[in-house]
Amino acid sequence: xxxxxxxxxxxxxxxxxxxxxxxxxxxxxxxxxxxxxxxxxxxxxxxxxxxxxxxxxxxxxxxxxxxxxxxxxxxxxxxxxxxxxxxxxxxxxxxxxxxxxxxxxxxxxxxxxxxxxxxxxxxxxxxxxxxxxxxxxxxxxxxxxxxxxxxxxxxxxxxxxxxxxxxxxxxxxxxxxxxxxxxxxxxxxxxxxxxxxxxxxxxxxxxxxxxxxxxxxxxxxxxxxxxxxxxxxxxxxxxxxxxxxxxxxxxxxxxxxxxxxxxxxxxxxxxxxxxxxxxxxxxxxxxxxxxxxxxxxxxxxxxxxxxxxxxxxxxxxxxxxxxxxxxxxxxxxxxxxxxxxxxxxxxxxxxxxxxxxxxxxx
Ligand code: AMP
Numbered sequence: 001x002x003x004x005x006x007x008x009x010x011x012x013x014x015x016x017x018x019x020x021x022x023x024x025x026x027x028x029x030x031x032x033x034x035x036x037x038x039x040x041x042x043x044x045x046x047x048x049x050x051x052x053x054x055x056x057x058x059x060x061x062x063x064x065x066x067x068x069x070x071x072x073x074x075x076x077x078x079x080x081x082x083x084x085x086x087x088x089x090x091x092x093x094x095x096x097x098x099x100x101x102x103x104x105x106x107x108x109x110x111x112x113x114x115x116x117x118x119x120x121x122x123x124x125x126x127x128x129x130x131x132x133x134x135x136x137x138x139x140x141x142x143x144x145x146x147x148x149x150x151x152x153x154x155x156x157x158x159x160x161x162x163x164x165x166x167x168x169x170x171x172x173x174x175x176x177x178x179x180x181x182x183x184x185x186x187x188x189x190x191x192x193x194x195x196x197x198x199x200x201x202x203x204x205x206x207x208x209x210x211x212x213x214x215x216x217x218x219x220x221x222x223x224x225x226x227x228x229x230x231x232x233x234x235x236x237x238x239x240x241x242x243x244x245x246x247x248x249x250x251x252x253x254x255x256x257x258x259x260x261x262x263x264x265x266x267x268x269x270x271x272x273x274x275x276x277x278x279x280x281x282x283x284x285x286x287x288x289x290x291x292x293x294x295x296x297x298x299x300x301x302x303x304x305x306x307x308x309x310x311x312x313x314x315x316x317x318x319x320x321x322x323x324x325x326x327x328x329x330x331x332x333x334x335x336x337x338x339x340x341x342x343x344x345x346x347x348x349x350x351x352x353x354x355x356x357x358x359x360x361x362x
Contacts (some may be wrong), residue, residue, distance in 0.1 A: 001287055002027060004060030004082070006074065007067030008035035008043050010326040010335065011263050014271070015066060016040045018279035024287065027060055029053050030067075036326045048074045058082045064241060064286050066262050068095045069141055085189075085240040085286040086261050093237060094261040097139045097170045104256045107232040111256045112248075117169040123161055127151070127340015128172040133174035136160040138167055150174060175255055177248035181215055184267040185230040186242045186281045186291060193234060194281060194294040195227045196274060198247075199266045205304075207333060210353070211302045215267045216346070225254055233259060242267070242282040265304070265335070272322045272340045273300030298342060299349040303356045305337040310359040315339050318355045 001024055005012045007031035016026045026041040033045045046053035048071050056065055058081035065075070075088040093099045104111040113144060115126035117136065127134065131181055136157075138147035149160035151171075180203065184196040197214035230245045237243075244264035248255040267278035276284075276292025284291055310328060315323045318341065325337040339356055343349025 002060045004057040004063035006065035006070045008037035009066060010036045011066035012037035013040055013326060014279045018277055022261045023275050024283060027057060029057050036328060037328055054078060054135055062286050068261055090237040090239050090261045094259050097137055100258055107236060109229045109256045110253055112175050113173040115171050116345060117171050122163055123157060127157060130171050130173050135172050135174055136164055137170050138164060139170050175248045175249050175250060179249050181247045182266040183226040183230050183245045183247055184242060184264060184278050185234060186285050187234040187239050187289050189240050189288045192291055193231060194291045194343045195230060197296050198223055198226055198293040201266050207302055207306055208265045211266045211269055213273060213300050214296050229256060241285045242278050267341055268338055269300045269302040272342055273297055301341045301349055302354050303339050305336055306335055307332045309336045314359055318352055320352060
């Protein structure tokens with residue numbers, strides 16, 4: 001079976017690595033030459049709307065994406081010629097924060113108060129509706145904390161408008177959370193679902209830094225609640241594949257922040273830390289195969305290498321460490337690789353995390 005993938009970044013590369021043992025073949029489309037997946041598989045370098053490239057992709061048995069800023073029209077066009085999972089509907093909801101939040105609201109999933117902002121007058125009325133502090137975000141194309149501005153005072157509002165005004169925006173109430181969690185969920189073509197244990201995520205400068213899975217002191221009721229939220233989303237979107245739900249924990253409540261219609265950085269730990277990785281389960285889902293267990297094998301962590309890769313020998317000197325180097329050129333704020341740390345116990349895992357964090361010190 002041949003899988004077409006829109007996007008050839010590290011997520012695509014890890015999809016290919018998970019798919020080869022299953023006998024799958026891959027064809028990637030990405031406008032950027034030399035992307036991480038190109039070292040492993042056929043890579044068509046062309047714009048997203050290129051007719052010849054899309055004909056090549058449409059020859060695949062199924063097409064999926066590892067990047068949500070692909071034009072919806074590209075996905076719609078491919079869907080007329082081959083199977084595309086998850087579909088254009090899921091992509092259209094996930095790439096626009098207003099649609100995403102509206103879906104949470106309609107499905108009864110708690111989320112921060114929000115209001116759409118289309119012009120300067122709209123910002124003033126949104127601020128009176130949502131209150132302060134608040135976060136102004138671009139509706140589309142925001143990632144790794146880009147395209148957002150915290151507003152704590154009227155003066156901040158002017159600065160935020162100057163930085164982001166002129167494009168569709170969303171204002172949301174600032175959530176004072178105790179921690180950030182994510183749930184990686186997967187749904188098969190036949191509607192079967194699996195949920196990984198909740199992951200606890202720490203960010204640095206808006207970029208994922210460290211994930212611990214399962215989240216520490218995980219209340220089973222919290223896991224059940226998160227799964228119920230994700231199940232409603234999967235069903236509403238007739239979803240096939242991996243869906244990631246990002247959450248803020250506030251007391252016993254989980255507020256949905258956003259969804260990603262794809263495998264996710266906070267699920268990289270599953271490669272070594274779960275019975276079946278998120279990449280393999282995504283492929284099983286989109287190829288119409290049975291899903292694998294999403295159970296954790298033990299306490300696991302994932303540390304991102306951003307802007308700089310520590311020497312491989314030092315990373316691998318940590319017992320239970322698994323290194324992933326995406327083969328990218330170093331650049332500030334760029335995700336270059338990660339390490340997965342498998343612990344014998346929660347205390348052992350914390351010791352390994354401390355060792356790995358020491359490698360990031362200058
Ligand atoms: P996002 O692009 O929506 O995932 O936001 C990036 C990061 O900004 C999140 O992981 C949070 O740490 C923070 N953030 C986003 N929205 C809010 C909010 N409404 N309240 C508090 N922090 C937020």
